[in-house]
Structures are given as structure tokens and as C-alpha cells.
Amino acid sequence: MNAQLQPTGSAYFIAKETEKPENHTLSVLVDNEPGVLARVIGLFSGRGYNIESLTVSETEHEKHLSRITIVTRGTPHVLEQIKHQLERIVPVHRVVDLTVRSHESGQERPLERELALVKVAGTGEARVEALRLADAFRASVIDANTEHFIFEITGKGTKIDQFIAIMKPLGLVEICRTGVAALNRGPQAM
Amino acid sequence: MSNGQNERREMTGAEMVVQALKDNGVKHVFGYPGGAVLPIYDEIFQQDEVEHILVRHEQGAGHAAEGYARSTGKAGVMLVTSGPGATNAVTPLQDALMDSIPLVCLTGQVPTSLIGSDAFQECDTVGITRPCTKHNWLVKDVNELAATIHEAFHVATTGRPGPVVVDIPKDVQFAKGFYVPPQIAPRTSYQPKVQGDLEKIKAAVELMAGARKPIIYSGGGVINSGPEASHLLRELVDLTGFPITSTLMGLGAYPASGKNWMGMLGMHGTYEANMAMHDCDVMICIGARFDDRITGRLTAFSPNSKKIHIDIDPSSINKNVHTEVPIIGDVGRVLEDMVRLWRAGAKADKKALYPWWEQIAKWRARDSLAYKMNNDVIMPQYAIERLYALTKDMDTYITTEVGQHQMWAAQHYHFEKPNRWMTSGGLGTMGYGLPAALGVQIAHPDALVIDIAGDASVQMTMQEMSAAVQHNAPIKIFILNNQYMGMVRQWQQLLHGNRLSHSYTEAMPDFVKLAEAYGGHGIRCEKPDELDDAIKEMISVRKPVLFDCRVATLANCFPMIPSGKAHNEMLLPDEATDEAVANAIDAKGRELV
Numbered sequence: 001m002n003a004q005l006q007p008t009g010s011a012y013f014i015a016k017e018t019e020k021p022e023n024h025t026l027s028v029l030v031d032n033e034p035g036v037l038a039r040v041i042g043l044f045s046g047r048g049y050n051i052e053s054l055t056v057s058e059t060e061h062e063k064h065l066s067r068i069t070i071v072t073r074g075t076p077h078v079l080e081q082i083k084h085q086l087e088r089i090v091p092v093h094r095v096v097d098l099t100v101r102s103h104e105s106g107q108e109r110p111l112e113r114e115l116a117l118v119k120v121a122g123t124g125e126a127r128v129e130a131l132r133l134a135d136a137f138r139a140s141v142i143d144a145n146t147e148h149f150i151f152e153i154t155g156k157g158t159k160i161d162q163f164i165a166i167m168k169p170l171g172l173v174e175i176c177r178t179g180v181a182a183l184n185r186g187p188q189a190m
Numbered sequence: 191m192s193n194g195q196n197e198r199r200e201m202t203g204a205e206m207v208v209q210a211l212k213d214n215g216v217k218h219v220f221g222y223p224g225g226a227v228l229p230i231y232d233e234i235f236q237q238d239e240v241e242h243i244l245v246r247h248e249q250g251a252g253h254a255a256e257g258y259a260r261s262t263g264k265a266g267v268m269l270v271t272s273g274p275g276a277t278n279a280v281t282p283l284q285d286a287l288m289d290s291i292p293l294v295c296l297t298g299q300v301p302t303s304l305i306g307s308d309a310f311q312e313c314d315t316v317g318i319t320r321p322c323t324k325h326n327w328l329v330k331d332v333n334e335l336a337a338t339i340h341e342a343f344h345v346a347t348t349g350r351p352g353p354v355v356v357d358i359p360k361d362v363q364f365a366k367g368f369y370v371p372p373q374i375a376p377r378t379s380y381q382p383k384v385q386g387d388l389e390k391i392k393a394a395v396e397l398m399a400g401a402r403k404p405i406i407y408s409g410g411g412v413i414n415s416g417p418e419a420s421h422l423l424r425e426l427v428d429l430t431g432f433p434i435t436s437t438l439m440g441l442g443a444y445p446a447s448g449k450n451w452m453g454m455l456g457m458h459g460t461y462e463a464n465m466a467m468h469d470c471d472v473m474i475c476i477g478a479r480f481d482d483r484i485t486g487r488l489t490a491f492s493p494n495s496k497k498i499h500i501d502i503d504p505s506s507i508n509k510n511v512h513t514e515v516p517i518i519g520d521v522g523r524v525l526e527d528m529v530r531l532w533r534a535g536a537k538a539d540k541k542a543l544y545p546w547w548e549q550i551a552k553w554r555a556r557d558s559l560a561y562k563m564n565n566d567v568i569m570p571q572y573a574i575e576r577l578y579a580l581t582k583d584m585d586t587y588i589t590t591e592v593g594q595h596q597m598w599a600a601q602h603y604h605f606e607k608p609n610r611w612m613t614s615g616g617l618g619t620m621g622y623g624l625p626a627a628l629g630v631q632i633a634h635p636d637a638l639v640i641d642i643a644g645d646a647s648v649q650m651t652m653q654e655m656s657a658a659v660q661h662n663a664p665i666k667i668f669i670l671n672n673q674y675m676g677m678v679r680q681w682q683q684l685l686h687g688n689r690l691s692h693s694y695t696e697a698m699p700d701f702v703k704l705a706e707a708y709g710g711h712g713i714r715c716e717k718p719d720e721l722d723d724a725i726k727e728m729i730s731v732r733k734p735v736l737f738d739c740r741v742a743t744l745a746n747c748f749p750m751i752p753s754g755k756a757h758n759e760m761l762l763p764d765e766a767t768d769e770a771v772a773n774a775i776d777a778k779g780r781e782l783v
Contacts, residue, residue: 031379034328037321046321077508084505088323090345093379 019075023052025098025110025182027084027190028068031091032058039089040068042157048083053114053157055179065093067180093186098182105186112182116160121148122171130170137163148173195558198370203332203363204229207648211240213372216242216267218258218632220251224271225311226298228362242282243661244380246653248275252282255653256291257626260612260632261546261587263416265346266629273311276357277318277355281619282704283323284354284583287441288616291355292346295319296339299586300332301361315357324352328636340372349382349719351414368406376765382502386519386543394474394498394515399539401472403546404432407455407484410479411501411521413608419522420608422570423476424448425529431540433550435463436479438600439615443677444602452550453559458483458597461558461760462550464749467492468757469549475499477521480510481616490756500524511621517528517594558749558762561723568718570595570670572643574602577668580725582606585637587630591623591647594676594747599642621650624667628654631663636730638666645671646695655708660735666728671696672743680746684754684774714738746771 004021030036037056053071058064070094072082079097086095098110099136118139120130121144134141139153148171153163157180184190201209202762204466207230211219220243223231234242245251248270252709256265265288270279278296308471316328329335335358342354361756406427412419420443426452427434434444435455444451449689453460455467464486467473478484480499485491491511499506499513500521517524536685552756554632561571588603589612590596598615605611614622614628623641648669658665678693702712711733715724723737728735748763752774761774 031377035320042321047199080508081505082509088503088505090380092379188248 010111017075019077021073021075022079023071023073024079025099025112025180026070026072026086027094027096027098028070028086029093029095029175029190030066030068030089031093032064032066036066036089036091036146037068039091040070040086040170041095043085043089044072044082045072047081047085049078053127053182054177055181056134068181069182084158094190098117098190101184101190107185110184112156112180113154113159114180115152115154116164116177117142118151118153118164118167118175119148119173121165121173123147125187126170130167133163133166133170141161198368200366201369202229203335203358203365203367203505204233204337206239206332206367206369207339207358207363207519208233208237209369210336210372214340214343215264216240219267219269219750219776220245220254220258221269222246222248222251222271222275224275224298226272226360227269227275227296227299227358227363229357229360230269230296230298237655242269242655243319243628245625245628245657247651248278248656249281250628251454252295253285253619253622253625253655254629254632254654255293255295255587256286256289256622257612257629259286259291259293259629260413260626260631261609262633263609265343267292267294267296269296270298271311272300272315273313273783274782275311276313276315276355279355280318280322281617283319283353283355285614285617285619285622287322289323289614290351290410291353292351294339294342294346295323295353295765297355297357298363299328299357299359301587302359303361305359319355320646322353324350325673326355326357328357328359329362331703332362332365334671335367336337336369336371340370341377343372343378349380349384352619363430373745382768383504383518384502384520384523386500386517386524390517391524392531392650392703394584395528395535397472397484397496397515398430398432398532399500399537401537402542403469403471403549404430404474405452405466405472406432406434406474406476407436407472407478408434408440408443408469408476409437409478412440412443413477415477415521417608419477419520419525420444422522422525422529429529429532431679432474433466433541435459435467435486437481438613440478441600441611442605442608445606447779450622451511452554454600456481458601458749459488459748460601461556461749461762462553462555464751464757464760465553466550471496474496475501475513476525477501477647482510485510486751487754492757499503503696509709514533521756554606556762558760564742565718567717568739569744570598570672570719570745571602572718572720573668573670573739573741577640577642577725578603580722581638581640581729585634586610587612587627587634587637589623589626589630589639589641589649591641591643592620593644593647593678594672594680594745595642595644595647595670597677597747598670603642603648619646620644622647624648624651625657627655627665627667628658628663629662631658631665632661635663640666643667643669644676645669645673645698645701646675650698652704655705655710655734655736659709664732664734666737668728668737669701669739670741671698671701671738672741672745674743676745677747679744683746683771688772699733701736705734708734710734710736712736712738713738713761718742
């Protein structure tokens, strides 16, 4: 029995969550000014929301606008709260739930891509096998000597997960991965 | 406000601060000096348009500014130094955030070149205050200082009001730059929606017209929206004939003498208000946010009603309670449309509400605020009743601390106008009332300002008595002294087998001597038949007064919705025997605390 779900006798009523959590990708357009990322992240930690992935960069230099792409997990009710709470932040211009938007236009999910740099060291058969598999995954070699490769791979998160899993027995040394970059299909902006 | 003289005038950062305060209509600033704000204090010294009120602790400055803001509708302003000055401001900032009070807090900061070096009295003010402000700024360029302060006032006072912080390094205060006057050029990302969606308002009016068991539940948003919103609320109640209840924060928006008034709702609200909330078919929530003190157990909250929710903050909609008709906008604007549409279309079928009013009359007959009078000991409820009777015809403002006395004040002091009731609702800050009273008195020098206090809370910010004496603010601190932290003790009785762990104050100061030590006036009253004369004495003294009102020590605050219970499961005073109180929360609930 989960004790926390009982009335605690302190007049804080904790109701059992009946909705199922979902992963959603949010696009947040913000003024590129000091502290804006801290405001967004602070909101997530302060209100107990999850961040599965986070990507930030200035996208419109002249207007000083940055685009923050957040993959978060929550029930539909919590996801609606997250959107509204983000909109309260003064330098936030727009918040779009790309996942909801893609559902509206009949898509299963928005276009999402990640990039990873994967360092693999080895010689002999393993080295040849790594190169062959990288070719199959359309990963490109961006650095190499006789003992190692660094592959650059882009794609959906699942593809990168798979590539990394395959490289593990072939001499995987280290990985650097970006968060998710996402847009919706079609001619319109967010 | 722009005049040619001020356009791009060169001045120091410190001069800009004072000029910006003047240009934003500020008459009073509550503050405390220190190393990192000395240049600004030097400018304040050299002018007399902006009056500075010296407090004794930065927390006091914040609550005073809150009381000032709540009673005037204008932004309250506080000025504190870096480091400890800023950290002491955190409690009032969070208090203002939770109660939506416009508060502009200017903080000094160590010189820009020293930021990050752990310099003397350095702290990361914008980092610390980020979650307890609506927005905050660190100004590193003197040429951005004036525009930032103007923007700070704009953000604090528009949309859902709230606290803001402008952190100003000392070198920026000394640096010279160009001053710009306030202008309406809000940043494009901040545009609160004030006008409600007309289609939604129409749907709401339609729903209201068909209601047979309606209730209006109003909150602090009505007060924040301004006096016109309260006026429109009264008009709407008259037109519709609907019963109305209010949250703690909303008291006074609808007059307590109005015939449709049901009293406050929630944990210590009246039986009729809570029962009507539970049984209603249409609920119109106006400027309130379904706080957990209001709803009781959410799964049993007003199960059969359709809900209309008017709020300026979209994140309040559907946060705790699902709403059928959400209307995002300023309460005043939305009520204006609502009243107009009701007049134009809806037929007020007040007869259809008769059975509902009859039911309400039955609930009201339970007389849930009743208490047993005692001829030897002052009952706390009696003390508030007498205070009300003797001050209601005066120009009175009431502030409170937090605890039992606060709930008794809300139950037994009756408010006819908005902006007359200042209390810490969301954060529940003990120590709010005394400095808040100081702020109210500064804004209304000739009014009667009373802090209904508890003996424990009042000692948290007692030092501001000294500020009140210095600034000739004749605030009246009416202490319901039961020698306990009454609400803590009540909860210990309810939940912890009446083991009164650290809720009794064994070394209570002599409040009369304390008042005299500060240069104020002290009064003690222990007998019910002496109370009226003592209150009259308090009113007549033109000095800060500490009134030590000795009340029954073990009185509990009823009615009450015990934990885990719904609106229709209230504990009423005549049923609240010691046994009932001890068993109000079942054993399982208790062991889980």
C-alpha cells in the first residue's frame, strides 16, 4: 500500500493519479537574455516536472530570440499546467506542445532528431566491423587514426540508442549526445 | 509623464533610482540602509518628494510595503542592501507572490567587478529570488537602469500582480548615464490578457440563467482588479439574486451586511457557505484559485456542479479543479461584460431560487459561528465581536498575523469595503500583521489601523513597534493572548493525542511594559466586562498601542473541515466535544502524518 495516497491528516489531500503519463515535446520561444534558461529549468524542478531532454540555442539573432526544446513526461493534466506555467515567465513569447500539434494534423509525433559523437577504439576485426556498421547507420567518420574512430550520427533517439548499443562490444570509449531538436511537418511555423 | 526636461538627462544611477520612483508616482519607500545602497540613500537624503520609512528588519519593510499596496491598490516599494538585506526580503517576496500583491523591491549589490568573488555581503540575489518573484533583473549597465525600473513597475502592477526585484550593483549606482522617462513600450513577450472571451462569457451567463442552486465564490482577484470590480460584483449579485461566499483574501469585495452574503468558505468557513458549495449546481468562481484550504478533499469537492472560473492567470484554470467554462481576463472587465449581457438577455427568475434559499436558511440556522459565552474569561470570538462593534463606524483597516486569531477575525469582523482587510493567505506568514499595519497607517495617516494579532506571531516582527513610534504611526496591536501557538496546539489536539510539543510560550513578555519600552502605550484586559472600556482607550490613544487581551487559553477555532473530509463533513462547534475533536481524523490518517 502506498501510504502517501492516504489522507495524511495534515489537510493536504493527496489524490491518486489515474491518468497515464505521456512523453511530449515542447517548443518554447524566449528572449535570449541572462537567466532565461535558469527560469525555465527552475520552474521544472520547483514544481516537480520532469525534463527528459533539453536543447537550447539562439535561433533568431537580430530579434534576440532563443528556442528551447524540452521533452517532458506527465499526464495530460500536468502537461497542460507545464505549458501555462511556462507562459507565465515574462521573457517567454510562445509555448507550443509539438506533440499535441502533430496529433492535430494527423501525425503520430513531430519530427525529432538528435546528434551524437561516438568514440570507438580498437584494432583488427572489431575495427573493421565498427566501420562497416557505421556505414550501415549512415554515421560519418569525423576523426580517426590507426587506433580509433569518432563517428558523427544523427537521427531519432532510438536509432542512436541502437547504434551505441552495437558499438559497445566493438570498443566504445565515450559518447556525447545532444538533446532533441524538433519541428512539426508542413509549411507553418510553431 | 514624459516631459522634455527629463528626456535623456545625464545623471548617476542613484539619481536615476530616485527619479524613476518619482516618475512612477511613488510617495513612500520602506527600507533599511547598508553598504551596497548608500549612494541611493544619499540621493534620498537630498530630496523630500519620496519619503523613506525606516524599518527595523528587512522583512518588516516587505510586509509594510505589502500592507501599503493592499490598502491603496498601488505598488508597494522596498529598498534594501545586498546579502542579508536581500535574503531577509525573501519571506515578504514569497508572501506577495502567493497573494498576488504588487511589490517592487530594489536591492543593492556588490560592484559588478566583484560579483562571483564571495565579496562582503554578496549573495546571488536574482538566483535566490527567482522562484519567489514574478520577474527579476540584475542591472549591469547604468544606461539600462531607468528603463528596467519602469518595466519592473509595469510587470508588478499589471496582469496578475506580484513582486519583482531589481538588483543594482554599487558601481552602477555611481556610474553616469542617460535617464529615460517611463513610456508604454512593454516587451512583446509580456502581454497579459485582460478582456475576456465574449463567447465564453455568453456561455457563462446562459449557464447562470438556468441555475437553480447557484453560488458565487469570489476571491482576492476581485480586490486586485480595483474598486470598480467590487462594485460590479455587487451589481451582479443584486441582478441575479445568487448567494455569495468569499475566500479569506476576498473579504470586503461584497459587503458582509449584504443580504446574499453567506460568510467565508473553506476550512474555517461557515457551515452554510461550505454546504452550499457542496450542493450547488452552478458555481461561479471569480478571481479565486481553488486553493486546498478552500476545496477540502478534491475528489469530493462540489461533485454535482458546473463550474465557471474567471481568472487573469491561465495557469489557475484547471490546476486543481476542472472547469466547464473558463474565462481568462481581468475580473473587472469580465464582470462588466457579464453584467451587460445579463441585463440584455437573461431573465432574472429569482422565484426559481426560493427552494435553494430555503435550504440555505436551514443551514444558516445551525449558527456555525456560535460559541459559549463566559462571564469570567474573555472568549476570543467575543473580543473580536466587541472590537468590531466599537470600530465598525470608523475609518478602519484590519491586518492580522497567522493562526487562530486570523480565522476568528475573518469570521467575526465584518467587512463592508474592499482593501480594508490585509492578511497573509497563501504563505501564512506569522509576523505579517504588525509591519503590514505600519504600511497601511503610512498610506492612511488618519485611519484607525488595527492588527488583530496572536501572542506568538506578533513576537516575530515586534521590533517594528520601534518603526511605528519613529514615524508617528498610531497602529493598534490587538493581541489575543492565549499563551499558546493556538493553531499549532489545536492541530496537536486533533492529530497528535493532545501532546502539546513546544506550542506553549512559558516566558511570555509583559506586553504592557514592552509597549512602554518602545515608547508606545500598553493596555491589558482580562475580564469581559472591562473589555469595551479598554478598547475605547486603545482607539483614543494617538500612539502605537500593544493591547494584551487575555483570552481563554484552550479555545479551538470552529467550524472546521477536518483533514481528509469534504465540505459536507464539517466539525461544528456544538458537536466538537473533546472526544469528537480527538476522533475527527481517523487513526489511519493520524499515524500517517
